[in-house]
Amino acid sequence: MNLKRLGNQTVVFANPPVILSSYSVVGPKEGQGPLGKSFDKVWKDGINGEKSWEVAESKMLQEAMQGAMDQASIQKEQIDFMLAGDLLNQIISSNFTARQIALPFIGLYGACSTMALGLAVGSMLIDGGFAKKILVGVSSHHDTAERQFRLPTEQGSQRALSAQWTVTGAGSVLLSSSGVGPRITSATIGKVIDFAVKDVNNMGAAMAPAVADTILNHFQDIQLQPTDYSLIASGDLGGVGLGLACELLKQSGIDTGTNFTDCGVLIYDHTQDVHAGGSGCGCSSVVFAGDILQRIKAGELTKVMLVGSGALHSSTSALQGESIPGIGHAVVIEK
Structure with missing residues (x-):
């Protein structure tokens, strides 16, 4: 097989x-x-x-x-x-x-x-x-x-x-299975990573290690570098989490350069009083279904990695003092 x-x-x-x-x-x-x-x-x-x-x-x-x-x-x-x-x-x-x-x-x-x-x-x-x-x-x-x-x-x-x-x-x-449009060429399934963050008001810090781990494993598995991608977009790390993920990748020898951004950073601007940026399931889904796919179809982007980031806690686990496990799943879309 x-x-x-x-x-x-x-x-x-x-x-x-x-x-x-x-x-x-x-x-x-x-x-x-x-x-x-x-x-x-x-x-x-x-x-x-x-x-x-x-x-x-x-x-x-x-x-x-x-x-x-x-x-x-x-x-x-x-x-x-x-x-x-x-x-x-x-x-x-x-x-x-x-x-x-x-x-x-x-x-x-x-x-x-x-x-x-x-x-x-x-x-x-x-x-x-x-x-x-x-x-x-x-x-x-x-x-x-x-x-x-x-x-x-x-x-x-x-x-x-x-x-x-x-x-x-x-x-x-x-x-x-057939038709005309951008294609999903690969997927990297993430592992649950927990760096013992317990602050429910800092989701970016809780999710950043899992996103960095998935990106690192994707590059190791597929033998490519950030420069091989037009855009790498995490789901909703926000400004805090994006900075932490970049630092973690840098410590592992991966320089994301200017190719790495975050849907939670893109969806709002500094005048909208959202503090660290956007989050939620809808964040990466609407940015991807809207802006990113439109840019792929227009030829502005040719190869994109979307890395969904998730904080796998509940209101009950947070009240019981549990830390916040994170997950990151990646898909690659090519024109």
């Missing part, structure tokens, strides 16, 4: 899946940011006429996944599997979206790394011959995440400077 595994953690696809289409839906704060014009739809407010933020998040994910199907003129009957995940307990945004879309459903939880995880798993299913078309979708919502993980949003508590702003957004991508 000819294994597609390369090195310790990387899978190279013999038949790289094609990204047929993508669609992104965001809240007003994201729409006002520097990438605002790259998103397909911007809501006027975070609740969009629904009875709760949680219902609104599910509706946002539905819009994104339906939008990806519509962009490719693909009916849901042509899709083999739906892969989706979010931040809420029991991934309810994805579960309720799957209830409406009514496709064979694989729910995923990788915290904020879920978009990269979904692209990796979907690509494996297609390359393995188990599916021809897969719909991947991921969402997060600032107010649902704050209510679950931190403090009541209405309380208006002072935020630490290392804290990040959970993105209100949903991104979706339609993968296919």
Whole structure:
């Protein structure tokens, strides 16, 4: 049997899946940011006429996944599997979206790394011959995440400077075994790394070691360097985590130069009072489904590594004094 595994953690696809289409839906704060014009739809407010933020998040994910199907003129009957995940307990945004879309459903939880995880798993299913078309979708919502993980949003508590702003957004991508579009050529599945960070207001520091480890292992497995990529984008390390990841890679002999950035750094600017930057499942999903894919299709970027970063804690584990495990999953997309 000819294994597609390369090195310790990387899978190279013999038949790289094609990204047929993508669609992104965001809240007003994201729409006002520097990438605002790259998103397909911007809501006027975070609740969009629904009875709760949680219902609104599910509706946002539905819009994104339906939008990806519509962009490719693909009916849901042509899709083999739906892969989706979010931040809420029991991934309810994805579960309720799957209830409406009514496709064979694989729910995923990788915290904020879920978009990269979904692209990796979907690509494996297609390359393995188990599916021809897969719909991947991921969402997060600032107010649902704050209510679950931190403090009541209405309380208006002072935020630490290392804290990040959970993105209100949903991104979706339609993968296919054939067609025209950027291709996912490899995936590096990360390991859980824990450097004993316990501060829930510093997610970047908790996730940075796992992201650095995945990037390092990817380069070792595939025998390439940062200069071989047009862009390396982590999911949501924010400014604090990005700096730490760069330092960890430098200590391991990897100089990322100017090729390494972060979706949480890109999505907001300094005038929006988000402190360390953006976070949440929706962060990397909307930046990838919007700005990054548009730049690939335009020829500005030819080879991109998206490294989803996730903090694998819960509100219960944090209250019990547990440290925050981190994860990083990488996928490589080429024009």
